[in-house]
Amino acid sequence: xxxxxxxxxxxxxxxxxxxxxxxxxxxxxxxxxxxxxxxxxxxxxxxxxxxxxxxxxxxxxxxxxxxxxxxxxxxxxxxxxxxxxxxxxxxxxxxxxxxxxxxxxxxxxxxxxxxxxxxxxxxxxxxxxxxx
Amino acid sequence: xxxxxxxxxxxxxxxxxxxxxxxxxxxxxxxxxxxxxxxxxxxxxxxxxxxxxxxxxxxxxxxxxxxxxxxxxxxxxxxxxxxxxxxxxxxxxxxxxxxxxxxxxxxxxxxxxxxxxxxxxxxxxxxxxxxx
DNA sequence: CCGTATCCTCCTCGATACTG
DNA sequence: CAGTATCGAGGAGGATACGG
Numbered sequence: 686x687x688x689x690x691x692x693x694x695x696x697x698x699x700x701x702x703x704x705x706x707x708x709x710x711x712x713x714x715x716x717x718x719x720x721x722x723x724x725x726x727x728x729x730x731x732x733x734x735x736x737x738x739x740x741x742x743x744x745x746x747x748x749x750x751x752x753x754x755x756x757x758x759x760x761x762x763x764x765x766x767x768x769x770x771x772x773x774x775x776x777x778x779x780x781x782x783x784x785x786x787x788x789x790x791x792x793x794x795x796x797x798x799x800x801x802x803x804x805x806x807x808x809x810x811x812x813x814x815x816x817x
Numbered sequence: 818x819x820x821x822x823x824x825x826x827x828x829x830x831x832x833x834x835x836x837x838x839x840x841x842x843x844x845x846x847x848x849x850x851x852x853x854x855x856x857x858x859x860x861x862x863x864x865x866x867x868x869x870x871x872x873x874x875x876x877x878x879x880x881x882x883x884x885x886x887x888x889x890x891x892x893x894x895x896x897x898x899x900x901x902x903x904x905x906x907x908x909x910x911x912x913x914x915x916x917x918x919x920x921x922x923x924x925x926x927x928x929x930x931x932x933x934x935x936x937x938x939x940x941x942x943x944x945x946x947x948x949x
Numbered sequence: 950c951c952g953t954a955t956c957c958t959c960c961t962c963g964a965t966a967c968t969g
Numbered sequence: 970c971a972g973t974a975t976c977g978a979g980g981a982g983g984a985t986a987c988g989g
Contacts, residue, residue, distance in 0.1 A: 721982080761945040761946075784938070
């Protein structure tokens with residue numbers, strides 16, 4: 686086998702690291718909950734099942750595309766269920782699964798930390814920006 | 818004052834919603850910790866102060882640009898301190914502040930949830946992908 | 950009512966090269 | 970050693986129009 690150049694060794698290390706990140710549960714969780722609309726959808730559904738149009742109304746800034754995409758991903762991950770009722774017009778309800786509720790709890794903890802500590806961050810940021 | 822069109826009302830609502838999101842502590846926290854390298858930097862520094870080159874070595878996949886940018890942002894937010902020692906060559910140490918350690922704790926909780934529940938997510942995802 | 954399909958625009962991130 | 974500067978590719982997300 687040939688001797689590797691330094692460049693090859695760096696590339697290899699990077700590939701292994703990327704693979705590690707892709708499988709890392711913590712990283713995957715962060716990527717999931719940081720999706721722009723996930724937290725808001727979960728919060729809305731924490732109050733009980735909601736129709737698609739209810740969600741669209743509460744999340745005033747969301748596009749149809751992103752709302753649907755977010756809901757599909759959450760359904761795929763087993764965090765909520767999608768129920769179609771064949772009325773006219775069609776009715777679709779979304780409801781959290783136990784797993785989804787569990788994630789909602791976690792986000793509640795995050796919210797607590799944020800409300801407690803983000804003011805400190807703001808202060809630090811102002812200090813940093815004022816120093817020349 | 819003129820009557821608003823439906824379009825104008827939607828645009829207004831969207832603007833207000835975006836403004837709300839920009840100031841929302843939870844949203845800002847999520848945006849911060851979901852930055853690709855933040856969690857890894859915090860984890861490295863949890864073990865004690867590290868030099869720039871130490872961090873670069875441990876985070877095998879990071880570019881200089883992103884490492885520096887991440888460190889600067891964390892410094893600005895008061896989560897770590899940057900100490901330059903005038904040796905030859907220059908030496909720069911990074912160390913967590915109490916606030917930074919606190920955030921590290923929070924990420925630990927996140928990690929626990931991820932390790933406990935992400936297998937369920939994987940299972941749900943496989944079920945979803947198998948149904949035609 | 951509940952989506953899908955398409956296009957298009959930022960904007961993040963990485964690669965690369967250079968400096969005190 | 971520890972950065973800064975610049976450029977370019979790619980993807981996320983929004984606008985819009987259409988379908989079942």
